[in-house]
Amino acid sequence: MLTSLPDTRDLVFVGGGHAHALVLRMWGMNPLPGVRLTVIDPQAAAPYTGMLPGHIAGHYSREELDIDLVRLARFAGARLIQGRAVAMDLSEQVVTVEGYGAVPYDVASVDVGITSDMPAIPGFSEHGVAAKPLGRYSAEWADFLERGGGDVAVIGGGLAGVELSMAMSHALGSRGRVSLIERGAVLAEQSDRHQRILRKELERWGVALHEQANIAQVQSDCVLLDDDTRVPADMTVGAAGARPHDWLAQTGLALERGFIRVDAHLRTSNPNVYACGDCCHQDPSPRPKAGVYAVRAAPILLNNLKAALGAGQVKAFRPQKTFLKLISLGDKRALADKGGFGPQGALMWKWKDHIDQKFMNMFRDLKRMAGPAVPAQVADGVREELGGGKPLCGGCGAKVAAGPLRAALANVTPTSHPDLVTGPGDDAAIVQMGEVTQVITTDHLRAFWEDPKVFARITTIHALGDIFAMGARPQTALVNLTLPRMSPRLQERRLAEVMEGITGALAECGAALAGGHTTLGAELSLGLTLTGILDGPARTKAGAQVGDALILTRPLGSGVIMAAEMQLAADGRDVAALLRAQVEPRTAEANALHGVHALTDVTGFGLGGHLGEMLEASRCGAVIDLSAVPAYSGARELLARGQKSSLHDLNRTAAPIDGLIPPEAEILYDPQTAGGFLAAVPQSDVPALIAVLKATGAQPAVIGECVAGPARITLR
The missing domain is CATH 3.30.1330.10 (PurM-like, N-terminal domain)
Structure with a gap:
């Protein structure tokens, strides 16, 4: 019986923009069999820009803005490559990703947004922060407020700069003043009516306007204009200078002022490459750079990509001529704008918030697609082994548990060979x-x-x-x-x-x-x-001595994070942080551990199981300080919510832990993939070893000590 269809085509999404995010969601609900889908983006989460002013004002948390690309890719069955695309070879059909290499495609789609000219301003790279990408701006803004605030200068008097100026003024209150710098006229692209309304709002917030102003230099405490005016600025934010990414000019695709030209079907000058969002220019019907067009284009893009892959016919995208803009006014008020007219006030904010939350809820409420149904009649134990329908974990979480493995090995008659010094056991x-x-x-x-x-x-x-x-x-x-x-x-x-x-x-x-x-x-x-x-004597699990400190070189939690990721339950940023740790080699870390009394690596049986093996081989016990055991970000929270690896419960059964076992001990049973080393170390060597391990990039922690007694673990 055919259980799965073979993959025959590679579809690659370059960028995690709003259009691609929506296509990924729709793809997950109705994928095209035979296609491997890849998403390339440098971030684990893509911020929804429509809620940025509200976040800066303090109305939304940072997490509320994020479209979790890790979860979204898992939902869509896609591979996520975390990296920045820097080139595209149309003849070879490959995208080059910085720090990763070549990614081949049969059909590709580009949705990388725009970038900033801000670094070209003298001193901006050292003393300023661009509003996009959001990550750095959000973090520096939160730190700025925590330090007490101060004066802020915003470069760019377009709608984005005006919204952010009012948002920051609201968040600062009396702790600082905002200045808005524009080389032309502020809000020049807006209607006369809306210019009047927004200028009045800027005045209400006390924003100082500097129009027809050219910047000479950004300094640590001010922005210096070319007429020697010093605009006070303890923080300088860039909200201007949007332009296409430089690497697009080297692709060979037809461009319009650096933006990718697309036809009515969102197809570029190369028939195998499509584009959408702010990075493109639609030839038949050019429109302003606005997220609403990317959102409306997503269903057409999905249809046409499937057609390019062999399923269906292409359709034309016909963007509307006007659209509703809801402009944040700092506090929880907004101004509606469609064709130059519209009301303002708290009701408009509620409307804007409703629209934004509705959009974001499409990505927050992702549900794992149901697997094959279990037949009505099955043998006893089948449903229990399926674990409530959870998929079998990958990595070490899919290994055979210690109990069955030891039982099987106990029945194996050891065979001798003159070259074999030691066999199973270490x-x-x-x-x-x-x-x-x-x-x-x-x-x-x-x-x-x-x-x-x-x-x-x-x-x-x-x-x-x-x-x-x-x-x-x-x-x-x-x-x-x-x-x-x-x-x-x-x-x-x-x-x-x-x-x-x-x-x-x-x-x-x-x-x-x-x-x-x-x-x-x-x-x-x-x-x-x-x-x-x-080159010398082997390091083994045996040899731990009473009084030795137990050092763990890496945090725990990879098993539960990977298991939760498969269930769409993990935070993508936690998954990305774990992967960054797992891809790091352990050569220097291992070399630093010479001279230890006993050593093992922590893998499938979890810390409890592997420490138990060390204690059994060394004929001693151990006391573990649970508060000292390090864990990857998000791991303990996931365990507290009931998430766990397939191997977790069997590891708990096998671990030799005595006494009352608190919930915090669950991390000890988590199976590790590319986990750290567990070493029994003389107490006198601990300070020097910790220093050397930290120098290698490891995250060492003293988690307990060896004690006299049976091979059991006591928690404290």
């Missing part, structure tokens, strides 16, 4: 070959992230942990790769992505790829068999 086996002592280990993970390159890199770093834990130098790797069914062309692309992830990680750790095996199967999974060379 992180890796030790093999003696003449004068050379080698360690060998294997690991295999099912995919937990849609990007094969990132998944392969993390899996390789994870597998290398056993080599490092034994104190060996990585040597060689054999790969066992299963790819989902797909066309030969996509097989070639996926293999290239996976191999780039593997070989890059191996090279950084001093190892080489020696060969491997590939096959097609139900899903992407990757196994590695690794060898390493021991």
Whole structure:
């Protein structure tokens, strides 16, 4: 029986703008089988600009503005590549992503918005902040207010600058004054009626206007104009100078003043490339740069992209000639504008807020699509094993639990070999070959992230942990790769992505790829068999001594975050932060741990399980200070909400923890992928080791100590 259809085409979204966000949502509800969808964006969350003035004024939290691209990509079944597109080769059909490499496409769509000319102003890069992208501006504004505020200068007297000036004036109150600087006339693009209304509002907020003003330099405490006027500014915000991204000029696409020209079908001069949003210019019916057009274009863009991929016929996009603008007035009031007329006041703010919240709720209320239905009649235990319909975790969360594994190994009769020094029981086996002592280990993970390159890199770093834990130098790797069914062309692309992830990680750790095996199967999974060379005695789980400090080199929580991400329940920023940590190699971290009494890496059995193995091998107990155990951002909150990995409950059963176990201990059972090392260290060595580990980029923490007694863990 055919359970899934093979992928045959690559669709790549360059940018996470509003049009692409809406298309992703619609795609998730009705995807086109056979298409792998990729989204390229440097951020884990895309801010909705319509609520920016309200956020700056203090009416919305930062989180309320964000379209979570990680959740949205998971909902759409898309791969998210966090990086900035810097080039597009139309002949080779690849997009180049800074810090990532080439991303091939069959059909591409560009929705990257616009950028700013602000850095061209002398001193702005050092002393100013652009209103877009929002991330830095929001963070610096919050810090500015927390420090007590002060005077603010806004560069740019268009509608965006005016809205932000009033918003900041509202938030500052009596703690500072806002000045608005414009090289021409403020609000020149607005109707006479609205100019009068908005100028009166600016006066009401006490905003000082500097019109026909040219900036000579932005300084730390002012903006200096070319007539030597000093505009007081403890913070300078740029809200002008919007222009197309420079890299678009090198693509070979037809442009209009740097913006991508598109026809009535949103198709560029290249038939395989589409564009939407502020980055494009629609030839048949040019319109101002406004988000409403991107929103209205989204259904047409979706239809035409599917047509380009082989399903259906293209449709024309006919944008309306006028649209309603609702302009924030600082406090919870707004001015309506359509064709130069419209009311103002609190009712207009409520209307604006209703429209904005309705738009954002489309991305907040994403629900995981239901999996295959369970037959009415199944054997006892089937429903329990399915875990309430939750998908099986990827990474170490999909591993066989410690209990069944130990039971199976207990029935295996050990075999001897003159070259085998140690077999199962430690992180890796030790093999003696003449004068050379080698360690060998294997690991295999099912995919937990849609990007094969990132998944392969993390899996390789994870597998290398056993080599490092034994104190060996990585040597060689054999790969066992299963790819989902797909066309030969996509097989070639996926293999290239996976191999780039593997070989890059191996090279950084001093190892080489020696060969491997590939096959097609139900899903992407990757196994590695690794060898390493021991230049001295092996570091093992045995050897921990009473009184030793227990040091953990990385936070816990990767299992629950990855499990929640699959359920659309994790914050995309937490997922992105976890991935940034997981792709970092652990060579320097491992090398810093020479001289420790005992060492292991924390992986599938969680901290509780792996510490239990160390204690059993060392014949001692341990006391753990729960408050000292570090966790990745969001992990503890997810556990408190009932999220957990597939392996979590079985890890809890196997962990040798005594006494009353508080809810805070749940983090100890979380299976880790590319987790940290757990070391038993003499107390006298702790300060120096912590300093060295921090210098490598690790996040070490002293979480407890070894004590006399049975191999059990006590919590405090």
